Amino acid sequence: MSARATDERSGAHSTHRAVPREKALTRQAEDYLKVIYEIEQGGSPAATTDIAEQLGIAAASVSGMLQRLARLGLVKVERYRGARLSASGRLIALQLIRRHRIIESFLVTKLGYGWDDVHEEAERLEHAASADLVDRMADALGNPTADPHGAPIPTVAGRVDERRLASIADLPVGARARVVRMSDRDPELLRYLKKRGIVPGAILRLVEREPFDGPISLTVGRAKQSIGATAAAAVYVEKSARTDR
Amino acid sequence: MSARATDERSGAHSTHRAVPREKALTRQAEDYLKVIYEIEQGGSPAATTDIAEQLGIAAASVSGMLQRLARLGLVKVERYRGARLSASGRLIALQLIRRHRIIESFLVTKLGYGWDDVHEEAERLEHAASADLVDRMADALGNPTADPHGAPIPTVAGRVDERRLASIADLPVGARARVVRMSDRDPELLRYLKKRGIVPGAILRLVEREPFDGPISLTVGRAKQSIGATAAAAVYVEKSARTDR
DNA sequence: ACAATAAGTTAGTACGCACTAACTTATTTC
Protein backbone atom coordinates (compact mmCIF):
# COMPACT_ATOMS: atom_id res chain seq x y z
CA MET A 1 0.00 0.00 0.00
CA SER A 2 1.94 2.98 1.29
CA ALA A 3 -0.05 6.13 0.96
CA ARG A 4 1.24 9.37 2.45
CA ALA A 5 1.14 12.18 0.02
CA THR A 6 2.35 15.60 0.91
CA ASP A 7 5.11 15.01 3.35
CA GLU A 8 7.19 12.39 1.62
CA ARG A 9 7.65 14.85 -1.19
CA SER A 10 9.53 17.43 0.83
CA GLY A 11 12.60 15.36 1.55
CA ALA A 12 14.65 17.34 4.02
CA HIS A 13 16.94 14.65 5.28
CA SER A 14 20.56 15.52 4.75
CA THR A 15 22.62 17.73 6.98
CA HIS A 16 22.96 20.54 4.47
CA ARG A 17 22.04 20.94 0.86
CA ALA A 18 22.97 23.76 -1.44
CA VAL A 19 20.60 22.63 -4.14
CA PRO A 20 17.21 21.68 -2.74
CA ARG A 21 16.96 17.92 -3.05
CA GLU A 22 14.00 17.26 -5.33
CA LYS A 23 12.89 13.81 -4.29
CA ALA A 24 9.62 13.19 -6.03
CA LEU A 25 7.43 15.75 -7.67
CA THR A 26 3.68 15.67 -7.82
CA ARG A 27 1.99 14.71 -11.03
CA GLN A 28 1.01 18.30 -11.53
CA ALA A 29 4.48 19.72 -11.08
CA GLU A 30 5.76 17.20 -13.60
CA ASP A 31 3.11 18.21 -16.08
CA TYR A 32 4.07 21.82 -15.73
CA LEU A 33 7.68 21.04 -16.46
CA LYS A 34 6.71 19.10 -19.53
CA VAL A 35 4.58 21.81 -21.04
CA ILE A 36 7.13 24.46 -20.22
CA TYR A 37 9.70 22.39 -22.04
CA GLU A 38 7.46 22.00 -25.03
CA ILE A 39 6.56 25.67 -25.19
CA GLU A 40 10.20 26.64 -24.83
CA GLN A 41 11.00 24.53 -27.86
CA GLY A 42 9.16 27.24 -29.76
CA GLY A 43 12.05 29.56 -28.94
CA SER A 44 10.77 31.91 -26.25
CA PRO A 45 10.10 31.49 -22.55
CA ALA A 46 6.82 29.84 -21.63
CA ALA A 47 4.13 32.46 -21.07
CA THR A 48 1.72 32.00 -18.20
CA THR A 49 -1.28 31.94 -20.51
CA ASP A 50 0.25 29.36 -22.80
CA ILE A 51 1.00 27.06 -19.90
CA ALA A 52 -2.49 27.57 -18.57
CA GLU A 53 -4.01 26.77 -21.92
CA GLN A 54 -1.96 23.61 -22.41
CA LEU A 55 -2.93 22.36 -18.98
CA GLY A 56 -6.52 23.45 -19.22
CA ILE A 57 -6.38 25.51 -16.05
CA ALA A 58 -6.72 29.17 -15.14
CA ALA A 59 -3.78 31.50 -15.64
CA ALA A 60 -3.88 32.51 -11.99
CA SER A 61 -3.18 28.94 -10.96
CA VAL A 62 -0.10 28.93 -13.11
CA SER A 63 1.36 32.01 -11.48
CA GLY A 64 1.22 30.27 -8.15
CA MET A 65 2.75 27.05 -9.33
CA LEU A 66 5.56 28.84 -11.14
CA GLN A 67 6.62 30.36 -7.87
CA ARG A 68 6.78 26.97 -6.26
CA LEU A 69 8.70 25.50 -9.12
CA ALA A 70 11.07 28.44 -8.91
CA ARG A 71 11.53 27.80 -5.20
CA LEU A 72 12.41 24.22 -6.06
CA GLY A 73 14.98 25.47 -8.51
CA LEU A 74 13.26 23.87 -11.46
CA VAL A 75 12.37 26.98 -13.39
CA LYS A 76 13.53 30.56 -13.62
CA VAL A 77 10.69 33.02 -13.72
CA GLU A 78 10.88 36.60 -14.89
CA ARG A 79 7.84 38.40 -13.65
CA TYR A 80 5.38 39.26 -16.40
CA ARG A 81 7.77 37.67 -18.87
CA GLY A 82 7.36 33.93 -18.56
CA ALA A 83 9.30 30.93 -17.30
CA ARG A 84 12.26 28.91 -18.49
CA LEU A 85 13.42 25.59 -17.19
CA SER A 86 16.59 25.37 -15.18
CA ALA A 87 19.04 22.61 -15.99
CA SER A 88 17.48 20.30 -13.42
CA GLY A 89 13.96 21.15 -14.50
CA ARG A 90 14.93 20.42 -18.06
CA LEU A 91 16.34 17.05 -17.12
CA ILE A 92 13.15 16.09 -15.37
CA ALA A 93 11.09 17.21 -18.32
CA LEU A 94 13.21 15.19 -20.69
CA GLN A 95 13.01 12.11 -18.54
CA LEU A 96 9.25 12.43 -18.54
CA ILE A 97 9.22 12.77 -22.28
CA ARG A 98 11.44 9.73 -22.50
CA ARG A 99 8.99 7.81 -20.39
CA HIS A 100 6.08 9.01 -22.39
CA ARG A 101 7.54 8.02 -25.71
CA ILE A 102 8.82 4.66 -24.60
CA ILE A 103 5.47 3.86 -23.06
CA GLU A 104 3.70 4.87 -26.25
CA SER A 105 6.03 2.69 -28.25
CA PHE A 106 5.48 -0.21 -25.93
CA LEU A 107 1.72 0.07 -26.00
CA VAL A 108 1.69 0.16 -29.77
CA THR A 109 4.24 -2.57 -30.36
CA LYS A 110 3.42 -4.96 -27.57
CA LEU A 111 -0.19 -4.38 -26.72
CA GLY A 112 -1.78 -3.60 -30.01
CA TYR A 113 -2.72 -0.01 -29.41
CA GLY A 114 -3.15 2.22 -32.42
CA TRP A 115 -0.54 4.96 -32.61
CA ASP A 116 -3.36 7.44 -32.91
CA ASP A 117 -4.83 6.40 -29.62
CA VAL A 118 -2.04 6.00 -27.21
CA HIS A 119 -1.28 9.46 -25.98
CA GLU A 120 -3.73 9.65 -23.13
CA GLU A 121 -2.77 6.33 -21.63
CA ALA A 122 0.91 7.23 -21.75
CA GLU A 123 0.10 10.55 -20.20
CA ARG A 124 -1.02 8.83 -17.03
CA LEU A 125 1.48 6.02 -16.97
CA GLU A 126 4.50 8.25 -17.37
CA HIS A 127 3.96 9.53 -13.85
CA ALA A 128 3.59 6.09 -12.32
CA ALA A 129 6.21 4.05 -14.10
CA SER A 130 9.58 3.66 -12.43
CA ALA A 131 12.79 4.32 -14.29
CA ASP A 132 13.46 0.62 -14.09
CA LEU A 133 10.20 -0.30 -15.75
CA VAL A 134 10.77 2.19 -18.52
CA ASP A 135 14.23 0.80 -19.13
CA ARG A 136 12.83 -2.70 -19.30
CA MET A 137 10.25 -1.59 -21.80
CA ALA A 138 12.91 0.11 -23.86
CA ASP A 139 15.00 -3.06 -23.80
CA ALA A 140 12.04 -5.17 -24.82
CA LEU A 141 11.62 -2.86 -27.80
CA GLY A 142 15.28 -2.92 -28.73
CA ASN A 143 15.91 0.58 -27.46
CA PRO A 144 14.16 2.52 -30.17
CA THR A 145 15.20 6.08 -30.92
CA ALA A 146 11.80 7.32 -32.00
CA ASP A 147 8.25 6.70 -30.88
CA PRO A 148 5.34 5.65 -33.10
CA HIS A 149 4.69 9.24 -34.09
CA GLY A 150 8.26 9.73 -35.12
CA ALA A 151 9.23 11.75 -32.09
CA PRO A 152 12.78 11.18 -30.88
CA ILE A 153 13.21 9.45 -27.54
CA PRO A 154 15.56 11.22 -25.13
CA THR A 155 18.30 9.17 -23.52
CA VAL A 156 18.39 8.51 -19.82
CA ALA A 157 20.89 11.33 -19.55
CA GLY A 158 18.46 13.68 -21.22
CA ARG A 159 20.02 13.95 -24.65
CA VAL A 160 17.64 14.36 -27.53
CA ASP A 161 17.55 15.70 -31.04
CA GLU A 162 15.94 19.09 -30.69
CA ARG A 163 16.23 20.25 -34.26
CA ARG A 164 13.11 22.07 -35.23
CA LEU A 165 11.39 20.48 -38.12
CA ALA A 166 9.35 22.25 -40.74
CA SER A 167 5.70 21.32 -40.90
CA ILE A 168 3.75 20.85 -44.06
CA ALA A 169 2.47 24.35 -43.52
CA ASP A 170 6.00 25.67 -43.96
CA LEU A 171 6.70 23.80 -47.16
CA PRO A 172 7.08 25.77 -50.39
CA VAL A 173 4.92 24.80 -53.34
CA GLY A 174 6.51 22.06 -55.36
CA ALA A 175 8.61 20.70 -52.51
CA ARG A 176 8.93 16.99 -51.95
CA ALA A 177 9.27 15.87 -48.36
CA ARG A 178 9.20 12.88 -46.10
CA VAL A 179 6.96 12.82 -43.06
CA VAL A 180 9.25 12.46 -40.06
CA ARG A 181 6.95 13.03 -37.22
CA MET A 182 3.54 14.17 -36.18
CA SER A 183 2.01 15.67 -33.09
CA ASP A 184 0.52 13.00 -30.84
CA ARG A 185 -1.99 15.27 -29.20
CA ASP A 186 -5.20 14.81 -31.06
CA PRO A 187 -6.29 11.24 -31.83
CA GLU A 188 -9.03 12.45 -34.16
CA LEU A 189 -6.58 14.40 -36.21
CA LEU A 190 -4.16 11.51 -36.29
CA ARG A 191 -6.83 9.16 -37.52
CA TYR A 192 -7.82 11.67 -40.15
CA LEU A 193 -4.27 11.95 -41.39
CA LYS A 194 -3.64 8.24 -41.24
CA LYS A 195 -6.68 7.62 -43.40
CA ARG A 196 -5.12 9.87 -45.99
CA GLY A 197 -1.81 8.05 -45.92
CA ILE A 198 -0.07 10.80 -44.03
CA VAL A 199 2.00 8.82 -41.55
CA PRO A 200 5.65 8.89 -40.49
CA GLY A 201 7.75 7.78 -43.43
CA ALA A 202 5.28 8.81 -46.12
CA ILE A 203 6.64 10.83 -49.00
CA LEU A 204 4.58 13.72 -50.18
CA ARG A 205 4.81 16.65 -52.51
CA LEU A 206 3.17 19.98 -52.00
CA VAL A 207 1.14 20.84 -55.04
CA GLU A 208 -0.62 24.03 -54.21
CA ARG A 209 -1.44 26.24 -51.32
CA GLU A 210 -4.35 28.64 -51.04
CA PRO A 211 -3.61 31.85 -49.17
CA PHE A 212 -5.13 32.87 -45.83
CA ASP A 213 -4.62 29.47 -44.24
CA GLY A 214 -6.56 27.96 -47.08
CA PRO A 215 -6.42 24.32 -48.09
CA ILE A 216 -3.12 22.76 -49.02
CA SER A 217 -3.05 20.31 -51.87
CA LEU A 218 -0.50 17.56 -51.88
CA THR A 219 0.21 14.20 -53.32
CA VAL A 220 0.82 11.26 -51.04
CA GLY A 221 2.11 8.38 -53.04
CA ARG A 222 0.04 8.84 -56.15
CA ALA A 223 -3.12 9.98 -54.37
CA LYS A 224 -3.96 13.63 -54.27
CA GLN A 225 -5.10 15.12 -50.98
CA SER A 226 -6.21 18.48 -49.74
CA ILE A 227 -5.86 19.31 -46.07
CA GLY A 228 -6.42 22.34 -43.87
CA ALA A 229 -3.87 24.53 -42.17
CA THR A 230 -4.29 23.03 -38.70
CA ALA A 231 -3.75 19.53 -39.96
CA ALA A 232 -0.77 20.68 -42.00
CA ALA A 233 0.85 22.28 -38.97
CA ALA A 234 0.74 18.99 -37.06
CA VAL A 235 2.82 17.11 -39.60
CA TYR A 236 6.56 17.61 -39.49
CA VAL A 237 8.61 16.86 -42.54
CA GLU A 238 12.08 16.82 -43.92
CA LYS A 239 12.65 18.02 -47.43
CA SER A 240 14.03 15.42 -49.75
CA ALA A 241 15.12 16.02 -53.33
CA ARG A 242 15.28 12.30 -53.83
CA THR A 243 13.69 9.58 -51.79
CA ASP A 244 16.38 8.44 -49.39
CA ARG A 245 15.89 4.80 -48.48
CA MET B 1 -1.48 17.05 -20.77
CA SER B 2 -4.70 17.83 -18.91
CA ALA B 3 -4.06 18.55 -15.28
CA ARG B 4 -6.89 19.81 -13.08
CA ALA B 5 -7.07 17.91 -9.88
CA THR B 6 -9.78 18.59 -7.40
CA ASP B 7 -12.69 19.66 -9.46
CA GLU B 8 -12.87 16.99 -12.11
CA ARG B 9 -13.28 14.48 -9.36
CA SER B 10 -16.57 15.83 -8.03
CA GLY B 11 -18.62 15.04 -11.09
CA ALA B 12 -21.97 16.71 -10.64
CA HIS B 13 -23.21 16.69 -14.18
CA SER B 14 -26.47 14.85 -14.57
CA THR B 15 -29.88 16.24 -13.88
CA HIS B 16 -30.51 14.10 -10.83
CA ARG B 17 -28.70 11.23 -9.25
CA ALA B 18 -29.88 9.03 -6.45
CA VAL B 19 -26.52 7.34 -6.08
CA PRO B 20 -23.67 9.85 -6.12
CA ARG B 21 -21.88 9.37 -9.42
CA GLU B 22 -18.34 8.29 -8.53
CA LYS B 23 -16.34 9.44 -11.52
CA ALA B 24 -12.72 9.02 -10.58
CA LEU B 25 -11.30 8.59 -7.14
CA THR B 26 -8.00 9.88 -5.93
CA ARG B 27 -5.14 7.51 -5.50
CA GLN B 28 -5.55 7.77 -1.77
CA ALA B 29 -9.23 6.98 -1.73
CA GLU B 30 -8.55 3.94 -3.88
CA ASP B 31 -5.87 2.77 -1.50
CA TYR B 32 -8.23 3.07 1.42
CA LEU B 33 -10.81 0.93 -0.32
CA LYS B 34 -8.23 -1.69 -1.05
CA VAL B 35 -6.97 -2.02 2.48
CA ILE B 36 -10.48 -1.99 3.87
CA TYR B 37 -11.28 -4.84 1.56
CA GLU B 38 -8.26 -6.76 2.64
CA ILE B 39 -8.87 -6.21 6.32
CA GLU B 40 -12.50 -7.18 5.93
CA GLN B 41 -11.40 -10.48 4.45
CA GLY B 42 -10.28 -11.25 7.96
CA GLY B 43 -13.94 -11.37 8.94
CA SER B 44 -14.61 -8.21 10.90
CA PRO B 45 -15.06 -4.57 9.87
CA ALA B 46 -11.88 -2.63 9.23
CA ALA B 47 -10.76 -0.84 12.37
CA THR B 48 -9.40 2.67 12.09
CA THR B 49 -6.06 1.71 13.55
CA ASP B 50 -5.64 -1.23 11.22
CA ILE B 51 -6.30 0.91 8.19
CA ALA B 52 -3.90 3.54 9.49
CA GLU B 53 -1.23 0.96 10.04
CA GLN B 54 -1.59 -0.58 6.60
CA LEU B 55 -1.36 2.82 4.96
CA GLY B 56 1.39 4.08 7.20
CA ILE B 57 -0.56 7.14 8.29
CA ALA B 58 -1.99 8.46 11.56
CA ALA B 59 -5.27 7.09 12.84
CA ALA B 60 -6.74 10.58 12.93
CA SER B 61 -6.27 10.90 9.19
CA VAL B 62 -8.24 7.75 8.66
CA SER B 63 -11.23 8.99 10.64
CA GLY B 64 -11.47 11.93 8.29
CA MET B 65 -11.15 9.95 5.11
CA LEU B 66 -13.70 7.39 6.24
CA GLN B 67 -16.26 10.14 6.52
CA ARG B 68 -15.57 11.23 3.00
CA LEU B 69 -15.76 7.71 1.68
CA ALA B 70 -19.03 7.30 3.56
CA ARG B 71 -20.36 10.47 1.96
CA LEU B 72 -19.44 8.97 -1.41
CA GLY B 73 -21.37 5.86 -0.54
CA LEU B 74 -18.32 3.65 -0.75
CA VAL B 75 -18.16 2.52 2.86
CA LYS B 76 -20.50 2.23 5.78
CA VAL B 77 -18.98 3.47 8.99
CA GLU B 78 -20.18 2.66 12.46
CA ARG B 79 -18.66 5.14 14.83
CA TYR B 80 -16.02 3.65 17.08
CA ARG B 81 -16.67 0.31 15.41
CA GLY B 82 -14.94 0.36 12.06
CA ALA B 83 -15.82 0.49 8.39
CA ARG B 84 -17.21 -1.94 5.83
CA LEU B 85 -17.31 -1.51 2.11
CA SER B 86 -20.61 -0.90 0.40
CA ALA B 87 -21.37 -2.86 -2.74
CA SER B 88 -19.94 -0.13 -4.95
CA GLY B 89 -16.89 0.32 -2.75
CA ARG B 90 -16.31 -3.39 -2.91
CA LEU B 91 -16.52 -3.39 -6.68
CA ILE B 92 -13.95 -0.65 -6.91
CA ALA B 93 -11.65 -2.45 -4.52
CA LEU B 94 -11.93 -5.64 -6.51
CA GLN B 95 -11.24 -3.88 -9.76
CA LEU B 96 -8.13 -2.40 -8.22
CA ILE B 97 -7.04 -5.79 -7.03
CA ARG B 98 -7.70 -7.14 -10.49
CA ARG B 99 -5.51 -4.43 -11.93
CA HIS B 100 -2.82 -5.03 -9.42
CA ARG B 101 -2.64 -8.75 -10.04
CA ILE B 102 -2.79 -8.53 -13.78
CA ILE B 103 -0.09 -5.90 -13.78
CA GLU B 104 2.07 -8.05 -11.55
CA SER B 105 1.56 -10.99 -13.85
CA PHE B 106 2.41 -8.91 -16.87
CA LEU B 107 5.55 -7.50 -15.36
CA VAL B 108 6.77 -10.94 -14.40
CA THR B 109 5.82 -12.73 -17.59
CA LYS B 110 6.54 -10.07 -20.16
CA LEU B 111 9.16 -7.84 -18.66
CA GLY B 112 11.31 -10.17 -16.66
CA TYR B 113 10.53 -8.92 -13.21
CA GLY B 114 11.01 -11.32 -10.33
CA TRP B 115 7.76 -12.23 -8.62
CA ASP B 116 9.33 -11.21 -5.37
CA ASP B 117 9.95 -7.71 -6.59
CA VAL B 118 6.91 -6.61 -8.42
CA HIS B 119 4.52 -5.44 -5.78
CA GLU B 120 5.64 -1.87 -5.46
CA GLU B 121 5.61 -1.16 -9.16
CA ALA B 122 2.13 -2.61 -9.51
CA GLU B 123 1.04 -0.57 -6.56
CA ARG B 124 1.65 2.60 -8.51
CA LEU B 125 0.56 1.44 -11.91
CA GLU B 126 -2.78 0.11 -10.76
CA HIS B 127 -3.95 3.65 -10.23
CA ALA B 128 -2.79 4.91 -13.59
CA ALA B 129 -3.68 2.06 -15.92
CA SER B 130 -7.00 2.25 -17.73
CA ALA B 131 -9.41 -0.64 -17.75
CA ASP B 132 -8.64 -1.04 -21.42
CA LEU B 133 -4.93 -1.40 -20.80
CA VAL B 134 -5.48 -3.94 -18.09
CA ASP B 135 -7.74 -5.97 -20.33
CA ARG B 136 -5.13 -5.91 -23.05
CA MET B 137 -2.51 -7.10 -20.62
CA ALA B 138 -4.80 -9.86 -19.45
CA ASP B 139 -5.40 -10.91 -23.05
CA ALA B 140 -1.70 -10.89 -23.78
CA LEU B 141 -1.26 -13.24 -20.85
CA GLY B 142 -4.10 -15.54 -21.88
CA ASN B 143 -6.42 -14.29 -19.16
CA PRO B 144 -4.76 -15.93 -16.19
CA THR B 145 -6.79 -16.67 -13.10
CA ALA B 146 -4.01 -16.23 -10.59
CA ASP B 147 -1.08 -13.88 -10.26
CA PRO B 148 2.56 -14.89 -9.77
CA HIS B 149 2.06 -15.21 -6.03
CA GLY B 150 -0.88 -17.51 -6.51
CA ALA B 151 -3.50 -14.91 -5.66
CA PRO B 152 -6.73 -15.21 -7.64
CA ILE B 153 -7.50 -12.47 -10.15
CA PRO B 154 -11.00 -11.01 -9.87
CA THR B 155 -13.07 -10.80 -13.02
CA VAL B 156 -14.08 -7.48 -14.52
CA ALA B 157 -17.43 -7.94 -12.82
CA GLY B 158 -15.69 -8.31 -9.47
CA ARG B 159 -16.05 -12.03 -8.93
CA VAL B 160 -13.24 -13.71 -7.11
CA ASP B 161 -12.55 -16.76 -5.02
CA GLU B 162 -12.60 -15.50 -1.48
CA ARG B 163 -12.15 -18.77 0.34
CA ARG B 164 -9.89 -18.31 3.26
CA LEU B 165 -6.81 -20.42 3.08
CA ALA B 166 -4.89 -21.84 5.96
CA SER B 167 -1.32 -20.68 6.34
CA ILE B 168 1.58 -22.88 7.28
CA ALA B 169 1.15 -21.54 10.77
CA ASP B 170 -2.29 -23.18 10.95
CA LEU B 171 -1.14 -26.57 9.77
CA PRO B 172 -1.17 -29.49 12.21
CA VAL B 173 1.99 -31.45 12.69
CA GLY B 174 2.34 -34.18 10.13
CA ALA B 175 0.10 -32.53 7.55
CA ARG B 176 1.10 -32.50 3.92
CA ALA B 177 0.09 -29.46 1.93
CA ARG B 178 0.56 -27.65 -1.33
CA VAL B 179 1.56 -24.00 -1.36
CA VAL B 180 -1.25 -22.16 -3.12
CA ARG B 181 -0.39 -18.59 -2.55
CA MET B 182 1.79 -16.21 -0.63
CA SER B 183 1.53 -12.62 0.50
CA ASP B 184 3.15 -10.26 -1.98
CA ARG B 185 3.91 -7.57 0.52
CA ASP B 186 7.46 -8.09 1.58
CA PRO B 187 10.03 -8.71 -1.16
CA GLU B 188 12.68 -9.68 1.37
CA LEU B 189 10.48 -12.32 2.86
CA LEU B 190 9.52 -13.61 -0.57
CA ARG B 191 13.14 -13.95 -1.57
CA TYR B 192 13.86 -15.74 1.66
CA LEU B 193 11.07 -18.19 1.06
CA LYS B 194 11.91 -18.66 -2.59
CA LYS B 195 15.47 -19.53 -1.69
CA ARG B 196 14.06 -22.31 0.49
CA GLY B 197 11.90 -23.70 -2.27
CA ILE B 198 8.73 -22.37 -0.73
CA VAL B 199 6.92 -21.07 -3.80
CA PRO B 200 3.39 -21.51 -5.14
CA GLY B 201 2.94 -25.13 -6.15
CA ALA B 202 5.53 -26.53 -3.79
CA ILE B 203 4.53 -29.51 -1.70
CA LEU B 204 5.55 -29.53 1.91
CA ARG B 205 4.98 -31.44 5.05
CA LEU B 206 4.94 -30.04 8.54
CA VAL B 207 7.35 -31.97 10.69
CA GLU B 208 7.37 -30.20 13.98
CA ARG B 209 6.29 -26.99 15.62
CA GLU B 210 7.79 -25.40 18.69
CA PRO B 211 5.31 -23.63 20.96
CA PHE B 212 5.17 -19.88 21.62
CA ASP B 213 5.53 -18.96 17.96
CA GLY B 214 8.70 -20.96 17.84
CA PRO B 215 10.32 -22.32 14.71
CA ILE B 216 8.34 -24.60 12.42
CA SER B 217 10.14 -27.51 10.81
CA LEU B 218 8.99 -28.75 7.48
CA THR B 219 10.15 -30.68 4.48
CA VAL B 220 10.03 -29.12 1.08
CA GLY B 221 10.65 -31.75 -1.53
CA ARG B 222 13.27 -33.76 0.29
CA ALA B 223 14.97 -30.80 1.91
CA LYS B 224 14.30 -30.01 5.52
CA GLN B 225 13.65 -26.39 6.50
CA SER B 226 12.91 -24.48 9.64
CA ILE B 227 11.12 -21.16 9.45
CA GLY B 228 9.71 -18.65 11.89
CA ALA B 229 6.12 -17.84 12.67
CA THR B 230 5.97 -14.63 10.63
CA ALA B 231 7.24 -16.34 7.53
CA ALA B 232 4.89 -19.25 8.10
CA ALA B 233 1.89 -16.95 8.34
CA ALA B 234 2.64 -15.47 4.92
CA VAL B 235 2.38 -18.79 3.09
CA TYR B 236 -1.07 -20.09 2.33
CA VAL B 237 -1.59 -23.74 1.69
CA GLU B 238 -4.14 -26.36 0.85
CA LYS B 239 -3.97 -29.68 2.59
CA SER B 240 -3.39 -32.61 0.31
CA ALA B 241 -3.45 -36.24 1.39
CA ARG B 242 -1.96 -37.23 -1.90
CA THR B 243 -0.14 -35.02 -4.37
CA ASP B 244 -2.84 -34.02 -6.82
CA ARG B 245 -1.38 -33.36 -10.27
C1' DA C 1 1.33 59.10 -26.86
C1' DC C 2 -2.27 57.45 -24.82
C1' DA C 3 -6.45 54.72 -24.54
C1' DA C 4 -8.00 50.07 -25.18
C1' DT C 5 -6.96 45.45 -24.75
C1' DA C 6 -4.33 41.52 -23.42
C1' DA C 7 -1.50 39.25 -20.21
C1' DG C 8 -0.06 38.46 -15.63
C1' DT C 9 -0.30 38.80 -10.62
C1' DT C 10 -2.26 39.01 -5.91
C1' DA C 11 -5.82 38.08 -2.64
C1' DG C 12 -9.14 35.35 -0.83
C1' DT C 13 -11.52 30.79 -0.96
C1' DA C 14 -12.11 25.74 -1.19
C1' DC C 15 -11.04 20.99 -1.08
C1' DG C 16 -8.01 16.82 -0.50
C1' DC C 17 -5.32 14.79 2.68
C1' DA C 18 -1.89 14.57 5.74
C1' DC C 19 -0.29 16.00 10.80
C1' DT C 20 -0.41 16.70 16.30
C1' DA C 21 -2.84 17.54 20.49
C1' DA C 22 -6.63 16.97 23.26
C1' DC C 23 -10.67 14.72 24.24
C1' DT C 24 -14.16 10.68 24.25
C1' DT C 25 -15.63 6.01 24.02
C1' DA C 26 -14.59 0.96 24.44
C1' DT C 27 -12.20 -2.72 26.37
C1' DT C 28 -9.49 -4.98 29.66
C1' DT C 29 -7.92 -6.03 34.16
C1' DC C 30 -7.86 -6.38 38.85
Added chain:
DNA sequence: GAAATAAGTTAGTGCGTACTAACTTATTGT
Protein backbone atom coordinates in the same frame (compact mmCIF):
# COMPACT_ATOMS: atom_id res chain seq x y z
C1' DG D 1 -17.54 -2.29 38.56
C1' DA D 2 -13.98 1.20 38.73
C1' DA D 3 -9.41 2.27 37.13
C1' DA D 4 -6.11 1.72 33.53
C1' DT D 5 -5.29 1.25 28.81
C1' DA D 6 -6.40 1.09 24.02
C1' DA D 7 -8.93 2.76 20.21
C1' DG D 8 -11.28 6.36 17.93
C1' DT D 9 -12.79 11.11 17.10
C1' DT D 10 -12.65 16.18 16.84
C1' DA D 11 -10.23 20.49 16.44
C1' DG D 12 -6.90 23.11 14.57
C1' DT D 13 -2.97 23.47 11.18
C1' DG D 14 -0.32 23.19 6.85
C1' DC D 15 0.63 22.31 2.11
C1' DG D 16 -0.64 21.40 -2.77
C1' DT D 17 -3.43 22.90 -6.22
C1' DA D 18 -7.29 24.53 -8.17
C1' DC D 19 -10.84 28.59 -8.52
C1' DT D 20 -12.82 33.71 -9.15
C1' DA D 21 -12.42 38.59 -8.65
C1' DA D 22 -9.85 42.56 -8.59
C1' DC D 23 -5.85 44.81 -9.65
C1' DT D 24 -1.32 45.79 -12.25
C1' DT D 25 1.77 45.71 -16.06
C1' DA D 26 2.64 45.16 -21.19
C1' DT D 27 1.38 45.57 -25.77
C1' DT D 28 -1.09 47.39 -29.59
C1' DG D 29 -3.65 50.38 -32.58
C1' DT D 30 -4.77 54.70 -34.07
